[in-house]
Amino acid sequence: MRGDTGFPVRLKFSEIGKVRFISHRDVARAFERAFRIAELPMAFTLGFSPRPKVSFGLALSVAHESDAEYLDLELTEPVDPESLVGPLTDALPEGISVIGATALADRAPALQESVSLLVWDIEVTNRAGEMPDTLAVARLAAAVMATTTLPTARTRKGRETTEDIRPVLRMIEVRGQGECGVLLRAELSTQPVAVRPGELVAALDADLVELRSRRVAQWIERGGARLEPLVADQRAEETARAS
């Protein structure tokens, strides 16, 4: 977000429950309405069709939940970021909660470019919808970690292609049992290709299906360290804070 004249802020929010069925675009619209309801001093773009300066992080697919979504916005005056959390959550649909806010450094790199690692919790069942054998799934996960390639059928722009998703997979392991299936945790790079939890599950074993997925963390990796996006580009001095 280019904070040339305004006061950029980064928000962290969760998206849990029924609301996970709305699209990324719907989430964006809900935030725009929430900014108005909470009467935030939004900065607008110039031009014939002025729009509030907001930029979202990576899209969350329909039906996926998340503990860690982010967006950047720009205000025209300094506001204590913490003071945004409650009013925005009240103004948002049930299930979307703002859980953190921080003043952002000027010219901080955009979320979509800087977030490099996503952590997912994925509950899987077998095709019949039953609980798979936990140990068997754990062995599958270990076997995938031991290989160097993982060719996966993917549909991209309506075309079936086969791509190797192994370079994107940093880690996968069994975490235990969920309500209906086995819980996996996976860490996926955002580059060079974005891999969906369902694609990963299908690549693991043709008999496994994704039941429910939740993004539990997003990381910005710099100089070998994992940085929480709220912290990574925080404004150094406290100038953005209201006194």
Place this chain on the structure above:
Amino acid sequence: MSSLWPRIEPLLAGVEKPARYIGMERGSQAPEHGPGTVAWLLIYPDTYEIGLPNQGLQILYEILNERHDSVAERAYAPWLDLEGELRTRGIGLFSVDTHRAASDFDVLAFNLSAELVYTNVLNLIDLTGVPVRAVARSEEDPIVIAGGHCAFNPEPMADFVDAFVIGDGEEPVGEVSGVVAAWKRGGRVGGREAVLHDLATVPGVYVPSMYTVEYDGARLLGTTPRYPDVPKTVDKRTVADLADWPYPKNQLVPLIEVVHDRLNVEIFRGCTRGCRFCQAGMITRPVRERPVEQARNMVLDGLRRTGYDEVALTSLSSADFSGIDGLVSSLVNDSTGCPNVGVSLPSLRVDAFTVGLASEIQKVRRTGLTFAPEGGSWRIRQVINKLITEEDLYAAVDGAYSQGWRRVKLYFLVGLPTEMDEDTLGIAELARNVVEVGKRYTKQASATVSVGGFVPKAHTPFQWFGQNGIGELRRKVNLLRDELRRSPAKVRWHDPEATFVEGIVSRGDRRIGAVIERVWRAGGTFQEWSEHFRLDRWTTAMAEEGLDPDWYVTRHRTEDEVLPWDHITAGLHRDFLWQDFQAALAEHGLPDCRWTPCYDCGVCTDYAIEHVVASPVPPAGGSQGTGQDLSTGGSVPIVLGRTPAPVPAKVNDLVPSSSSEAVT
């Protein structure tokens, strides 16, 4: 019964637009059901995106939930993918508010706003697990109620609906609730017949099973009550003063995009322009304007509460609101009013005053303006009483282009009474001239001509007129297309086959019910969706029932013919309607009675109600171009050549589509 959500949730990842089914809109409610309350399920028989914005449904939702003896939830027609899954798994229709089974409600209340949704109504009753035919229902089944404009000819749906509410629903819903509550409390004594009989005595409520229909061959003899205390004629209900009903107070804010996705504030109900083809204008008389201050407060409160950045001031002809100037300028020019908010006026009338108004409220993004001259010649516009002169239209168009609009959309009807080919060709002439006017301002000037086939409606002066058949409508559309082939004006038209089916149903009698049922059983749902509409399902069903489509659609009725809706009245005297039809044939216009002496159509005199206006001074622009400009007189307040100022009006417009139109 508890929530069906745990059974619905696993199905949603596999269906299109799953957020149609989750509810959770800002303004939605999760009412507590109890043995002492009547539970209403308000159902819009089309998809969520079409049905959610319906203001009538939202008004009743709030009123019923405010009452102590009733609760209300909402349902919409699930799309075919989810319906298939629900039927496979034996899950019925559900409410989106608490995902309660529709079969758990006491009342299923349908909004009938178009004829082609009727098959969906049957489908949704069936999906609830209730017999589609009223006669087959037990006392444990919900009571099926319907309202909305189509209820003014209830007969085609008489076999499926237990009770119709005719007219404004604000007051009768409470009375209906009271009747059902008493019946429930009393242990449902007398069964279904008893409660339906009681409902038939509520003013404005029509219970078809309390009436006998007699025919002589094809000819209808009459519809008569079976009990002495059931009224021979059911009068519509009318809210006398809109100021008493500032609803919806908490307009629902959907999480997904829907049609009319904005704050809507109804500034008046009714219309007295007297357009003879317009059922809405005829059946909603008299005009009841909301006080300006209340309208303004509803806009400001609504914007603050919803977070919307656009508000539509709705009515049948918003520029006719007597307080429109004050309302618009107080919203647009007052810095405490609506900063960065777009105001739109649907249903613009055609004159320069209106364009001036539109330019005041739409300071940015002037892409399209829509006007509805409806007829291609002055002669035919006198016939239909849409008294717009060519000068009005060109002045409006000139105003629009000069002030930055680049595209004009024109609505016309074809198949009107006395119509000749020169009237149809007149549409092309108007369109070409509109483009010429536009070319003075921009090389890209274009016009879109939208043509719909005219469907005569009940309770209008044209209720006796024989509709044009499919071939004739198609011929006229083609005539127009040929004429505009080399013009920048583009022609769009409504499918004449769908128009024909609307014709079967809109003036149909009780025998059409069996046809609707056959079409539904043959899989004909979502008939408003062109990809699901098939004419042959309807013609086959008509043939199987031994009914002649042309007898219903293209045949002219005589003055003495008993009409299927003669036992329902909107207050308009039959004599008035017939005389107005004769005046139409003689090409005589009729002025707007809000500002001219009463010509006694019957509504105000019979119901002892009258027009309620917000301002004693009529808005500029006069009455329908009848030469009686009742405004301050002289020139219209239009500012020519003003450069649109780039004022922030819209936020992050993610879909730059039809929402950029000033008028829809």
